[in-house]
Amino acid sequence: MANYSTNEFRSGLKVMLDGDPCSILENEFVKPGKGQAFSRVKLRNLKTSRVLEKTFKSGESLEGADVMDQDMQYLYTDGDFWYFMEPDTFEQHQATENAVGDALQWLSEQDVCMVTLYNGSPLSVMPPNHVEIEIIETDPGLRGDTAQGGSKPAKLVTGAVVKVPLFLDQGDVIKVDTRTGEYQGRVK
Amino acid sequence: MNKWQPGASLNTLRRRAVMLSSIREFFKHRSVLEVDVPVLGRSTVTDLNIDSIAISSDGEQGYLQTSPEYFMKRLLASGSGDIYSMGKAFRDGEIGIKHNPEFTMLEWYRCGWDDHQLMSEVAELMKLLLASEDGTTCDVIKMSYADCFFDSLGFDPHSADLSDLQLLAAKLASESWLDETRANCLDLIFSVQVEPQLPLGVAIIYDYPECQAALAKMGKNSVGQTISRRFEAFFNGVEIANGYLELIDANEQAMRFERDTEARKRLDRPTLGIDQNFLAALNSGIPACAGVAIGLDRLLMGILGVDSIDQVLAFSWVRC
Numbered sequence: 482m483a484n485y486s487t488n489e490f491r492s493g494l495k496v497m498l499d500g501d502p503c504s505i506l507e508n509e510f511v512k513p514g515k516g517q518a519f520s521r522v523k524l525r526n527l528k529t530s531r532v533l534e535k536t537f538k539s540g541e542s543l544e545g546a547d548v549m550d551q552d553m554q555y556l557y558t559d560g561d562f563w564y565f566m567e568p569d570t571f572e573q574h575q576a577t578e579n580a581v582g583d584a585l586q587w588l589s590e591q592d593v594c595m596v597t598l599y600n601g602s603p604l605s606v607m608p609p610n611h612v613e614i615e616i617i618e619t620d621p622g623l624r625g626d627t628a629q630g631g632s633k634p635a636k637l638v639t640g641a642v643v644k645v646p647l648f649l650d651q652g653d654v655i656k657v658d659t660r661t662g663e664y665q666g667r668v669k
Numbered sequence: 670m671n672k673w674q675p676g677a678s679l680n681t682l683r684r685r686a687v688m689l690s691s692i693r694e695f696f697k698h699r700s701v702l703e704v705d706v707p708v709l710g711r712s713t714v715t716d717l718n719i720d721s722i723a724i725s726s727d728g729e730q731g732y733l734q735t736s737p738e739y740f741m742k743r744l745l746a747s748g749s750g751d752i753y754s755m756g757k758a759f760r761d762g763e764i765g766i767k768h769n770p771e772f773t774m775l776e777w778y779r780c781g782w783d784d785h786q787l788m789s790e791v792a793e794l795m796k797l798l799l800a801s802e803d804g805t806t807c808d809v810i811k812m813s814y815a816d817c818f819f820d821s822l823g824f825d826p827h828s829a830d831l832s833d834l835q836l837l838a839a840k841l842a843s844e845s846w847l848d849e850t851r852a853n854c855l856d857l858i859f860s861v862q863v864e865p866q867l868p869l870g871v872a873i874i875y876d877y878p879e880c881q882a883a884l885a886k887m888g889k890n891s892v893g894q895t896i897s898r899r900f901e902a903f904f905n906g907v908e909i910a911n912g913y914l915e916l917i918d919a920n921e922q923a924m925r926f927e928r929d930t931e932a933r934k935r936l937d938r939p940t941l942g943i944d945q946n947f948l949a950a951l952n953s954g955i956p957a958c959a960g961v962a963i964g965l966d967r968l969l970m971g972i973l974g975v976d977s978i979d980q981v982l983a984f985s986w987v988r989c
Contacts, residue, residue, distance in 0.1 A: 488762070510765025514901060514911045515883045516856030517718050518763070519842070536842035536861065539762075 482545035487520040487537050495527070495548035498535070502527045502546035502599050510539075527597065527604055546599065553596045555588050563588070565596050565603065576603035584608040586641035587659045608659045613668050614639050615654045622650035632664075672988050676979035685969055685981065688798060692755065692775060692965075695794055701751040701777060706740035708733055708757050712944035715929035716883065717936070720761035722770070732941075733759035736962055737776050738884070739947040742915075745778055745958060746950035753777035755965070766977050767907065767967065769985050776962040784885075784898045784914040787959040788873050791902055791910060794963075795871045799904075799972060807904075808870035813890065814877050821863045826855060827878060827894045834858065852880040867906045875900035884922075885913035902963070904971040912961030919951035 485496060490508040497503070503524040512518040518539035525532050527548065537543075553565035553574065562575035563585075574596065578585070580603045584594065587608040595607040619635035632644040635655075643657055645664045656665040677685070696703065713721040713732035721732040734740070737754040744752055758774040779787055792809040800806040818826040824833075834854040838846035841861050846854060855878055875898075876890045882897035890896045898914035916922055926943045933940045969981040979985040 510763070510768055511860055512718075512763060512765075512768065513856040513860050514908055515716060515718060515881060516860075517853045519857065519860075521861075536857070538842075538845055541843075541845060 482547055484542040484544055486542045487522075487539050490520060490522055495546040496524070496543040497546045498524060498526075498533075498543060501529075502548050502604065503533075504548075506532065527599065547601075548604065549598045550595055551598060552593050555590060555592045555594055557590055563606075565594065565606070568593070574598070574603050576606055580604055581606045584659075586637075586639055587612050587614070587657070588639055589614060610658060610660060611656055611665065612639075612659055613654055613656050614641070616645070616649060616651055619645065619649065619651055622653075623647045674988075675983045676977075676985050676988060677981050677983055681969070681973060681975075681981055682983060684973060688965065688969055688972065689755065691798060692794070695797060696753050696777070699751075701753050701779075702749065704741065704744055704749065704752045704754050705756065706734075706737045706744070706754055708737075708759070710734050710740070710944075712739070712942055712947070714739075715926050715933065715941055715943060717929055717932050717938070721941070722759050722761045735760050736774060738960070738962075739944050741776060741778060741960070742955055743946060743950040745780070746953050746955040751777070751779050764986060766979075767970075769966065769978050769982060771986070772978075773965040774962050775965050776960065778915070778958045778960040780956045780958045782959045784875060784900055784912060784959050787912055787961055788875060788900055788902075791912065791961055791963075792871065792873065795902070795904070795968075798968065799871070808868070809873065810868055810870070811873040811875065814874050814896070815890065815894075817867065817872075817874055818859065818863055821866045822858070826858075827890075827896065850880070852878070855881065864903065864906050864908070867903050869905050872903045872906075873900055874903065877901070882916075882925075883913070884916050884925075886916050888914070900961075904968065907967060907971065908964075909967045909971065910961055910963040912959065914959050915955075915957075917951065917955050917957060919948055922951055923948055 485494060490505050492505055492507060494505045495502060503526050505522060505524050507523040509521045511521055520537045520539060522535050522537060523532060551567060553567055556564040556566055563581045565574050565576060582605060584606040592609055592612060596603050597605045614637040616635045617638050620633050631647050633647055634642050635645040635649060636642050643662060643664050645655060654668040656668055658665055709731050711731055714735050719735050721735055724731050724733060736758050737756060741752060741754060755775050757771055759771050763770055788811060795809060796806045815825055815827055831851050834851060835847050835849060838849060838854040838857045842857055876896040877899040879895045879897055882899060885897040885899035888896055888898045900912050901908055902910035930940050966978050966981050970978060975981060
């Protein structure tokens with residue numbers, strides 16, 4: 482991979498730091514009056530999601546990380562791995578539970594997810610922003626109660642638990658925003 | 670972002686105009702003469718960490734000036750008396766949230782004054798410019814470099830071993846600091862550890878380390894250590910001004926130029942011709958004086974409480 486110098490550090494650039502792939506979040510150019518310039522850089526470790534701050538001399542460089550975001554279709558899981566397919570090449574990738582992470586609770590077969598590949602293997606999975614999933618378990622619905630406030634927990638087929646309005650029932654399909662985990666509406 | 674539009678709001682542009690006219694008023698009352706010196710010169714500074722933008726005119730090499738200092742000192746040597754300049758300065762590669770390669774600098778010289786007298790004047794100007802409409806203004810504190818360094822870190826910067834400073838710098842940044850110079854280690858430690866702990870309002874820090882003298886005279890501090898008679902002012906922890914009890918000894922100045930040039934060679938950086946007109950002016954004699962430069966864009970950021978230099982410039986470099 483190419484090396485990137487501090488003046489090429491931009492938000493979104495993927496670099497290697499201490500053996501881990503990281504994404505640059507912020508790069509602040511610092512220069513004391515008569516002193517040497519340096520860069521204070523905020524990075525997210527893509528393996529651990531931890532945000533760290535590092536100071537580099539101007540002109541220092543980091544190796545680029547072989548990290549790529551790619552839309553892929555979720556196929557199935559065999560319990561050990563979760564399988565994703567590139568829509569153009571039909572190439573399949575297996576992701577570990579660690580890589581799938583929180584996306585796990587939202588995944589339905591055939592959903593198109595953003596898979597981050599590191600050296601060709603899935604490093605993390607982002608579910609679609611909005612998903613439509615069936616309720617598998619919730620208290621019985623209160624008929625007619627569509628206007629009042631109030632909510633109850635509902636367990637979804639994929640495993641997530643979401644707060645839903647009281648009128649919803651087991652078997653209803655709902656739309657959820659995966660970024661916030663919030664109920665968006667009922668799907669007819 | 671619409672790049673054709675200005676980064677500063679119309680209100681900010683008005684505030685900028687008020688700031689500039691308040692400064693002119695301030696110096697008019699004090700009989701300091703405004704001078705308009707070139708931003709395009711045939712020579713430039715040799716300072717190791719300041720890069721000039723080279724240009725050419727009709728095949729002749731020139732540089733956009735990184736400060737009006739040399740031209741102003743030539744005026745002082747010609748008997749101008751107290752002078753100030755408000756104009757553009759340029760520094761190559763300085764681009765960031767608090768940096769623009771072209772910026773507005775206020776610089777002034779007071780003949781027969783020392784650095785502490787000038788610090789008081791800086792404080793008065795700051796209080797004037799930072800005053801809100803109801804007349805309340807910000808606090809100004811003044812402390813030595815050694816004291817504020819000690820308050821944050823618990824040791825004395827002037828007597829500390831280089832190896833200890835390198836270790837601390839490496840811990841704060843990366844291992845590449847282990848072979849850095851004393852000046853660079855101190856700058857890093859000061860920027861990362863001391864600046865964020867400076868009090869709100871204006872903080873004027875004086876008696877900088879000997880190795881960071883630049884164009885300041887040397888002196889002794891209250892406990893007899895050699896220091897440079899240099900000071901800086903910070904507003905809410907952001908550096909906005911740099912001043913000196915000016916070095917007026919031509920021989921010492923020539924030696925510092927040579928030292929810069931040697932250091933530039935060692936680091937494979939472009940070496941620059943020494944400004945002979947400036948040295949000749951020093952040789953003919955410039956009055957004992959103190960001088961200071963203030964970054965007016967940074968100051969306006971402080972006055973308005975905004976984070977980015979783009980918000981106080983009509984058009985920052987990204988919009989040019």
